[in-house]
Amino acid sequence: MRVHRPLVVLQPTTFCNINCSYCYLPERSRKKRMSMDIVRRVSSEVFSSSLFDGEIVFLWHLGEPLSVPIEFYEEAFTEISRISRAFSRDYVLSFQTNAILLNQKWISLIHRHRVRVGVSLDGPAFIHDRQRVTRSGKGTHAAVLNGVQLLKAANIPFGVIAVLTDFTLDYPDEFFGFFYKHRIGEIGFNIDELEGVHNFTSFSHSNAVQRYKRFLSRLIELADLHKGAIKLREVWRNLRTIELQSDPYNLANKPLRILNFDSEGNFSTFCPELVAAKSSKYGDFIMGNILHDDLSSLLANPVFQLVHDEVEKGLALCKESCDYWSFCGGGEPSSKFFQHGRFDVAETTTCKIHKQATVDTVLDYLERKLKPNVH
Amino acid sequence: MKTNLLDQRSALLRNELQASTDGQQTLMHLSAGRPQTDHEILPVWEQAWPQTWEQNWEQTWVAQSYMQEREEEDLG
Numbered sequence: 001m002r003v004h005r006p007l008v009v010l011q012p013t014t015f016c017n018i019n020c021s022y023c024y025l026p027e028r029s030r031k032k033r034m035s036m037d038i039v040r041r042v043s044s045e046v047f048s049s050s051l052f053d054g055e056i057v058f059l060w061h062l063g064e065p066l067s068v069p070i071e072f073y074e075e076a077f078t079e080i081s082r083i084s085r086a087f088s089r090d091y092v093l094s095f096q097t098n099a100i101l102l103n104q105k106w107i108s109l110i111h112r113h114r115v116r117v118g119v120s121l122d123g124p125a126f127i128h129d130r131q132r133v134t135r136s137g138k139g140t141h142a143a144v145l146n147g148v149q150l151l152k153a154a155n156i157p158f159g160v161i162a163v164l165t166d167f168t169l170d171y172p173d174e175f176f177g178f179f180y181k182h183r184i185g186e187i188g189f190n191i192d193e194l195e196g197v198h199n200f201t202s203f204s205h206s207n208a209v210q211r212y213k214r215f216l217s218r219l220i221e222l223a224d225l226h227k228g229a230i231k232l233r234e235v236w237r238n239l240r241t242i243e244l245q246s247d248p249y250n251l252a253n254k255p256l257r258i259l260n261f262d263s264e265g266n267f268s269t270f271c272p273e274l275v276a277a278k279s280s281k282y283g284d285f286i287m288g289n290i291l292h293d294d295l296s297s298l299l300a301n302p303v304f305q306l307v308h309d310e311v312e313k314g315l316a317l318c319k320e321s322c323d324y325w326s327f328c329g330g331g332e333p334s335s336k337f338f339q340h341g342r343f344d345v346a347e348t349t350t351c352k353i354h355k356q357a358t359v360d361t362v363l364d365y366l367e368r369k370l371k372p373n374v375h
Numbered sequence: 376m377k378t379n380l381l382d383q384r385s386a387l388l389r390n391e392l393q394a395s396t397d398g399q400q401t402l403m404h405l406s407a408g409r410p411q412t413d414h415e416i417l418p419v420w421e422q423a424w425p426q427t428w429e430q431n432w433e434q435t436w437v438a439q440s441y442m443q444e445r446e447e448e449d450l451g
Contacts (some may be wrong), residue, residue: 220405228404236406242385243392243402323379363384370391370398 001299003256005054008046009272010034011062011263012072018064018098019135022163024196025063029135032263033068038084038290039076042261045295047087051256062262062275066101070109077113092116096161098132099147100140101330109147117158119148124178127168131192148182159186159233166192166202169211172218179230181220188233193350194338196276202248203349208359216361224369234354238362241327248329253315255308256298269298270311271334279337282307307333310343310357317346328355 012034014027046056054360056078060073062187075095084091110117121144122128129139139175149272151158160179162168168175179187193201203212240246251257251269260268260275266286268274274285283303298304315330315354322328328351337348392398 014420224401224404226404228407232407239392239406242388243387243406245385323381326382326385359381363381363388366392366401367384368387369401370388370395 001051001257003052003254005057006046006052006057006256007057007251007258008042008107009059009061009193009258009260009273009275010042011261012060012065012068012076013063013261015067016064016098017100017134018140019080019133020163021131021133022165022192022195024273026197026278027276029280030052033072034261034265036075036079036264038263038265039260040079041078041265041290043083044065045290046259047084047089047091049295051296053094056084057092057094059094059096059097062260062272064098064101065095066097066099073109073113077109082367090363091359094118096120097147098140098144099151100143102147102150104131104150107150107156110151110156111154116343117151117156119144119151119160120163120346121148121156121160121184122164123168123171123175127171127175130167131163145182148184157186158184160184161188161190163192164212164215166205166211166359169215172215172294173222175215176219176222176230180226183229185230186233187230189353189354191350193335193354195273195334196338201349201366203353209352210356212353213361213364216358217365220362220365226280226366234358235339235362238327242362242366248326250332252332252334253311253330255304259295261290267293267295267298269304270307273334274337277334277337279341307343313344314346317344321346322351324351324359325332327359331355 014025014030014032016023016028019028023260033179046052080091080093093113095110096118097120099119100120109115109279120132122132125139125141128141128144132140132144134140148158162175179185191201193203202208219232220235221233223235241248255269258269258272260272262275266275266289268285268287278284285303285307287301287304287307288297314333314336318328318330319325331346331348331351333343335348336345339348339350392402
């Protein structure tokens with residue numbers, strides 16, 4: 001097994017400075033911090049491993065990365081750079097952040113280390129502030145926009161992840177208009193789904209699919225009308241599949257394509273969301289600890305083998321039973337686990353909305369616009 | 376992998392996208408500059424990076440005249 005360009009997800013801290021209503025992280029009020037020994041061990045293992053080729057992509061996530069003192073990253077980035085040189089390997093650094101704590105010091109760090117940035121931002125204030133709130137319940141939109149302005153002023157490119165809830169679906173024009181006005185051109189969606197300690201989804205009602213399709217259809221129309229000023233990940237991914245007939249691929253269900261390291265050094269593969277999950281059947285998804293185990297031991301780990309076996313069975317079911325396979329490449333393992341408690345299953349609510357309804361909407365839009373004869 | 380109605384629709388659209396001016400324009404508006412293979416795809420910050428902010432907005436996909444229009448609107 002050899003994996004190209006793995007995504008290494010690191011949890012620098014369990015803590016988050018805000019308290020979003022849909023957050024799946026159970027320990028976001030605790031301030032556990034990753035040690036520099038873990039950073040060094042992870043770097044040595046991934047850079048020296050024959051399991052990987054291409055550059056290594058490090059993503060600091062699973063807690064608010066900027067809530068850790070900047071000195072942590074100054075040292076961590078220095079160590080990663082030093083160890084990469086020893087093994088002649090390339091790498092990429094990235095933050096997924098709520099952007100609230102950004103200031104000139106962070107901007108300088110991001111510039112100097114060419115850190116790629118993803119910002120979590122749910123659209124205009126009246127949408128964003130319903131969910132993305134402080135512990136006292138106050139909206140965070142204004143503070144996020146301050147961070148966004150700093151990134152833009154420093155000419156640092158970034159993408160946005162917006163979590164959609166059922167409420168958002170009534171406001172496609174406002175949603176698009178917000179990002180357009182602020183010249184934020186790269187947007188991906190996640191949906192408010194059952195995940196970790198978040199045991200409710202606003203998409204569970206019977207007309208959720210229709211409402212989502214209406215919302216997305218209008219967004220595509222606006223993106224097209226505004227000449228591509230905003231690129232929607234969910235749209236261009238499916239367009240690529242149509243245009244290039246590429247093989248379906250979902251990196252979250254490929255072993256070792258994503259490697260997750262929690263703040264204590266426990267590691268796992270598949271979806272990062274599983275880091276926050278508890279399960280006696282799956283040993284809390286701990287497939288080793290980098291302070292005691294080599295990364296290569298993961299493949300022989302009984303938890304990995306159990307999860308991998310079920311994920312493969314689930315993918316076989318997806319391929320056999322789902323018409324959307326050629327677009328999707330199989331459902332997210334974490335969605336399967338959080339909805340069904342297992343991986344050897346096919347369809348989830350997330351599939352119906354985020355995958356299937358998206359494909360339907362993109363195809364419908366193109367057919368309306370280009371009018372090919374469908375038989 | 377079985378062929379289904381979605382795959383058939385997809386094949387018809389592929390032809391339209393490649394053959395017609397409308398199709399080419401739609402691709403440019405909705406997916407220009409995106410990774411060519413799914414294997415390159417990583418979370419959203421990956422897509423933003425290789426094109427700088429200026430390239431992304433002012434040079435590549437958004438025509439200069441369109442940007443001028445916007446600036447006038449902003450000023451107005």
